[in-house]
Amino acid sequence: MKRGRVFVSAIPVVAFLSCLAAVRAQEAVKSLPLGAAAPASDVKMKSVDGREVTIGDVKGKVGTLVIFTCNHCPWVKAWETRIAEIGNASLGKGIGVIAINSNDPAAYPEDAYEEMQKRAKERDMRYPYAVDATSDVARAFGASHTPEIFLFGKDGALAYKGAVDDNAKEPDKVKARFLADAIDAVASGKEPAMRETKALGCSIKFRKPN
DSSP states (O other): OOOSOOOOOOOOOGGGGGGGTTHHHHHTSOOOOTTOBOTTTTOOEEETTSOEEOTGGGOOSSEEEEEEEOSSOHHHHHHHHHHHHHHHHHHTTTEEEEEEEOOOTTTOGGGSHHHHHHHHHHTTOOSOEEEOTTSHHHHHHTOOEESEEEEEETTSBEEEEEOSOSOSSOGGGOOOOHHHHHHHHHHTTOOOSOOBOOOOSEEOOOOOOO
16 A cells, blocks of 8 residues: 555535534644654543543553544544444554543533543443543644544554544445554554545534633
8 A cells, every 4th residue: 555645535424514614724733743752641631430541641562542532523423433443452452542532512512521421331442531621632733633543653653643444434345444454553563554644524623722
């Protein structure tokens, strides 16, 4: 597979357009470059189990997977079963995992903490699903969409960023398993063949700075 940026096919659902209305504004945010270390790794965030957790806390022996996600976004809903399965499987490969919700629940009540707890249980998430209470962790990463993936290798350097795979709506028609393949590579101590893809999804509904 040729390295470089690829574009995930869009989901032809009119309802998704409202989630993408702020994409242009979000693209102005500079995304974390490949090879960079995870920023804001010591910021404490409340997980759905009531405990405070940091990205540094979940760091795995061979890598760390950071997933910016939420509850309300149709793109997240389309991918979330796969995300949970990949996340859970990653734990057994020595990769630490954390899902982070940076959305303002005042804008989307479905992204409230109690709803996060329900979603984590429904999807059997065996890794922390935490609240970015100021949205500053997402800002530090330059994350702009949900879902948006950042995978770090054993050396702490960003090895892959972007989308889960190339078909959110139809799992049985996926041809390119971007995240799963990147995880297999990192777990084997190798560089992913595809290091960056375009993250498609809803724009993150950032909380207003204090």
